[in-house]
Amino acid sequence: MALDQSQATAPGTLGRPPVRVPEFFAPARLLAGLWRYLPLVLLALAWEAATRLGVISPAELPALDKVGSAWWGLLAGGDLGDNTFISLSRAVAGLAAAIALGVPLGVMMAWSKPVRTVFNPIVQAFYPMPKSALIPVVVLWLGFGSASKILMIFIGCMLPITLSAFNGARGTDQVLIWSARSLGASRLATLTQVVLPGALPEILAGIRTAIAFAFVLLVSTELIVARHGLGYMIGWLGDGGVYDAMFAVVLTVAALGFLADRSFLLLMKRVLRWRE
Amino acid sequence: MRQGANRIVAAPAQIVIDRVSHTYRPARGRPVLALDNVSLEVRDREFVALLGPSGCGKSTLLYLIGGFLPVEAGAIRVDDRPIAGPGPDRGIVFQHFALFPWKTVRQNILYGLEKQGMASEERQRRAREFIDLVGLTGFEDSYPAQLSGGMKQRAAIARTLAIDPHILLMDEPFGALDAQTRNLMQVELLRIWQRSRKTVIFVTHDVQEAVLLAERIAVMSARPGHIKEIVEARFDKEDPGLTRSQPFVEMVDHVWNLVRGEAILAQRSGAG
Ligand SMILES: Nc1ncnc2c1ncn2[C@@H]1O[C@H](COP(=O)(O)OP(=O)(O)OP(=O)(O)O)[C@@H](O)[C@H]1O
Numbered sequence A: 001m002a003l004d005q006s007q008a009t010a011p012g013t014l015g016r017p018p019v020r021v022p023e024f025f026a027p028a029r030l031l032a033g034l035w036r037y038l039p040l041v042l043l044a045l046a047w048e049a050a051t052r053l054g055v056i057s058p059a060e061l062p063a064l065d066k067v068g069s070a071w072w073g074l075l076a077g078g079d080l081g082d083n084t085f086i087s088l089s090r091a092v093a094g095l096a097a098a099i100a101l102g103v104p105l106g107v108m109m110a111w112s113k114p115v116r117t118v119f120n121p122i123v124q125a126f127y128p129m130p131k132s133a134l135i136p137v138v139v140l141w142l143g144f145g146s147a148s149k150i151l152m153i154f155i156g157c158m159l160p161i162t163l164s165a166f167n168g169a170r171g172t173d174q175v176l177i178w179s180a181r182s183l184g185a186s187r188l189a190t191l192t193q194v195v196l197p198g199a200l201p202e203i204l205a206g207i208r209t210a211i212a213f214a215f216v217l218l219v220s221t222e223l224i225v226a227r228h229g230l231g232y233m234i235g236w237l238g239d240g241g242v243y244d245a246m247f248a249v250v251l252t253v254a255a256l257g258f259l260a261d262r263s264f265l266l267l268m269k270r271v272l273r274w275r276e
Numbered sequence B: 001m002r003q004g005a006n007r008i009v010a011a012p013a014q015i016v017i018d019r020v021s022h023t024y025r026p027a028r029g030r031p032v033l034a035l036d037n038v039s040l041e042v043r044d045r046e047f048v049a050l051l052g053p054s055g056c057g058k059s060t061l062l063y064l065i066g067g068f069l070p071v072e073a074g075a076i077r078v079d080d081r082p083i084a085g086p087g088p089d090r091g092i093v094f095q096h097f098a099l100f101p102w103k104t105v106r107q108n109i110l111y112g113l114e115k116q117g118m119a120s121e122e123r124q125r126r127a128r129e130f131i132d133l134v135g136l137t138g139f140e141d142s143y144p145a146q147l148s149g150g151m152k153q154r155a156a157i158a159r160t161l162a163i164d165p166h167i168l169l170m171d172e173p174f175g176a177l178d179a180q181t182r183n184l185m186q187v188e189l190l191r192i193w194q195r196s197r198k199t200v201i202f203v204t205h206d207v208q209e210a211v212l213l214a215e216r217i218a219v220m221s222a223r224p225g226h227i228k229e230i231v232e233a234r235f236d237k238e239d240p241g242l243t244r245s246q247p248f249v250e251m252v253d254h255v256w257n258l259v260r261g262e263a264i265l266a267q268r269s270g271a272g
């Protein structure tokens, strides 16, 4: 009895808490989270110390507090918000297109021999290719606007998603398909009701990789040719020598990438809760 | 070879397995002859147990009847028609359960009922009934990963029984159960069989279970499997003292001897 109560008030220790406490408010969890990111805090402190003590000249690395106030300035001026919105919409559009095409293609490749014969060599050949090499071509085709960024992200994200869907679907347990068929499912129904959910863990892992790719391609494409977006801001501020503001944007991109990854991880855990 | 042949006159066979062989051709490695010239006839509403050493092709035979593997040599006819793929007329309980891991116990059972086109209310009622039957009440909303082996097995049995197939193919369905649960499930299966008169092919390693449940026991040889002998085991299954009665004990002993010889053979050939 006493043991039960202690478990109820200390989630995350033994077993699962019987009552669902909102995750961010659980003190134990918050503390554990802080502890986990302690190295990051130390890194920030080291940065501040190095610039203050003059180990690194402020021309090469602006002090963290300068970066902080530059960030605040960019935010208050509205530039940061606008460009973040533009960049994120590009990332979301490119990713969404890559998922919408990549998942069906990968699953169909696993399901049908002819589809596999046609697409497998293409996917395998293009997968290891550095996608940023395509940036000039894509810009040539689609110009300086959002379309070229979205296409680049789409190209970069499509292949890892296709491959993960392909591998996931190929790994489907044969007996599960047999099970569904003997319960009366049509062949087509097993595709969406057995193969797809069975491949979901791999597909989601592939999408997570793709999210990281999306950020890389977004920023590099915007850096090279753009008139808006976070990458464009970094290039423009750097060229102008406004390093504290430039670092502020770089850190913003890093934080956005981190947040996107963490939220996706949370979503994954939720969707795949049957796996525990 | 065709031990069942002289029986056709008495009652029409529902499942006719006629000189069936099956070879597995793995992508890598050499082909494996799993079944060699197997013939067996199972009458409508008959309960047949399939006994034989590990690797002799019992599961393979069920897969062929289930329509999961193509019949390449010989013929299998069900209700006088060759098998054309899997179907809900032949329910199967797989050796390794084959529950959908992303569905809860209830959702697993509901899936088959949905495929039968059953109305929603009826589905829910029936799912509850069969969850109760296999003693999983309270675990309806658990995922397979949260269940013990025996619980998964019972969930799989419930899923198959719920769609009420006329032919029941069961691949060691009670293998993961403890003695007590096993006993309860045996009684339950017999009751269902007697009430709804299904045709059952029941694979087991447990000789006593085979003699207790089945009307006939087909003993298979070591791989490549064929039917070595078919034993009649017609006892009064209602008799509470059955398992201690002299004829029953002798029958178990007789079948044991048949199986043991094959098991030793299988061990020797398994090494080489
Ligand atoms: N997919 C496969 N590819 C190649 N060989 C296989 C395959 N499945 C089964 N076999 C072989 O076929 C033989 C028969 O297998 P099967 O699973 O039917 O045996 P079983 O009688 O059900 O054994 P157990 O009692 O252990 O379940 C085995 O020797 C096995 O090695």
Ligand SMILES: [Mg+2]
Pocket: B058, B059, B060, B095, B171
């Ligand atoms: Mg088997």
